[in-house]
Amino acid sequence: MFEIVLYDLPRKDPESGPWSPNTLKTRLALKYKGLPFKTVWLEYPDIVAECKKIGAPPTGAQPDGSPFYTLPVIYDPSTKKAVADSYAIAEYLDATYPTDRQLMPAGTEGLHAAFYSAFDNHGFFPLVFVYGPLIPTILNPPSEEYFRRTKKETLEQMAQTEQDEALRKGKAGFDVIQGWYEKAGKGKLFLMGDTPSWADIVVASTLASARNILGRHSEAWKAISEWHGGRWVRLTAALAE
Ligand SMILES: N[C@@H](CCC(=O)N[C@@H](CS)C(=O)NCC(=O)O)C(=O)O
Incomplete structure (x- = not known):
């Protein structure tokens, strides 16, 4: 291959x-x-x-x-x-490439589609206010210029929210997502229990993005790491290390 x-x-x-x-x-x-x-x-x-x-x-x-x-x-x-x-x-x-590691195991395709938009609302959009304002600062000059020019309104909107406030809203969104994960069973890391799926990859990608933009030693990432007993760090480490 x-x-x-x-x-x-x-x-x-x-x-x-x-x-x-x-x-x-x-x-x-x-x-x-x-x-x-x-x-x-x-x-x-x-x-x-x-x-x-x-x-x-x-x-x-x-x-x-x-x-x-x-x-x-x-x-x-x-x-x-x-x-x-x-x-x-x-x-x-x-x-x-069908293997025993399917991203959307047979029978979960519809559930994955539903999960995707629910996660956008409760996870992705609230969290982007925490790390989004930093994105242009980490880019190379051609991308930074493009990003500031084409996403001016979004950047202005994000700049209106202080990071502490964005973290509070991000945590409130992840409270909902924590509720979904709890339904998978006590001590289970993934939404399907012991088997990772596309849904976990979507969550882990959002968190890895936040971690890699904010920096592992930033106050904001430290705060996120402490949410829900460290669940999100464990999930991110399992799929994004
Ligand atoms: N629905 C698409 C969205 C991808 C997307 O928005 N990618 C951004 C980078 S994170 C992009 O390439 N934007 C191009 C642009 O803004 O011109 C996906 O899931 O792949």
């Missing part, structure tokens, strides 16, 4: 780890399935041209209706296919 190519967004200090929550989902999915892959780092302004070159489709539309190209994208030399969108990539990997 050839190495799958994962297109990811670089940062000034690679030692601090990959930062993008969406590309992390694919990175952790490839790792969990044990598929060989290599990373190609792409600055934001170079995404469109590369996607067009390899035949990766847009994942949405810009406000003016033009196509919106995003990372993660994978190129699989074994099938000569380019796939965009972390969710579509997870489905592609399960369908193309």
